[in-house]
Every structure is written in C-alpha cells, then in structure tokens.
Amino acid sequence: MMSRPRLEIIGKAGEIPVGKMKRYICPFADVLVANVEGVYYAVSNTCSHAGELLSNGMLIGSQVICAAHYAVFNLANGEVIRHPEGTTIAPLKTFKVKVENSEILIELDNES
Numbered sequence: 001m002m003s004r005p006r007l008e009i010i011g012k013a014g015e016i017p018v019g020k021m022k023r024y025i026c027p028f029a030d031v032l033v034a035n036v037e038g039v040y041y042a043v044s045n046t047c048s049h050a051g052e053l054l055s056n057g058m059l060i061g062s063q064v065i066c067a068a069h070y071a072v073f074n075l076a077n078g079e080v081i082r083h084p085e086g087t088t089i090a091p092l093k094t095f096k097v098k099v100e101n102s103e104i105l106i107e108l109d110n111e112s
C-alpha cells in the first residue's frame, strides 16, 4: 500500500501578500514560503552557502537573493542561479506546498 504524503499546516495564506515571503519555524524545518503572484513556493530557509536565513534576503519575482553574499536561488526548484563569488553551492531543499481552506500546507513525504 502506498503511503500518502503527510501534510503539515504551517500557516494562513492571508499572512503572505503577493510578492512577499515569510519564515515559518516548524518542528521539521525552518521554512521560507513565498507568494509569487498567487503561487506559493516553500524552500529551506537556510542558505546552502553559509547558513544565512533567506528570510533576511530579498524576493524578486520567483527568486530569492541571500543577504549575506548574494547567492540567488530559484524558489520553484531550489536551483542556484548565482553562486557566491569564488564558490559553488548546493541547491535549496524544496517542499511541495498547497493552499486549502486558506491554510498553507507543506507535503513532507514528497519533499525534495
């Protein structure tokens, strides 16, 4: 029997206006959720370079820029768009996210 993905409610959709992002400290992870024109993306809030909180960075479109050394990540898939100077860093962990009854849910079993 296939296991169903475990859904975790982490917040209310209304808490994040379009074009904004918000940090949720969950039991399983420190998660950054962004609202990009009504589409929600969820990634690890910890920069894969030196651990800066990406919630301290800047959201531009569907990309987040780390405040520390300006790495740029694609929130849709966690890929690195710009590496910090002189180094190559890993992509961000991403979480599948959906909104139901105005609540933001993260899929844990399908995280990548």
Ligand code: FES
Pocket: 047, 048, 049, 050, 051, 052, 066, 067, 068, 069, 070, 071, 084
């Ligand atoms: S900690 Fe994010 S770019 Fe260095």
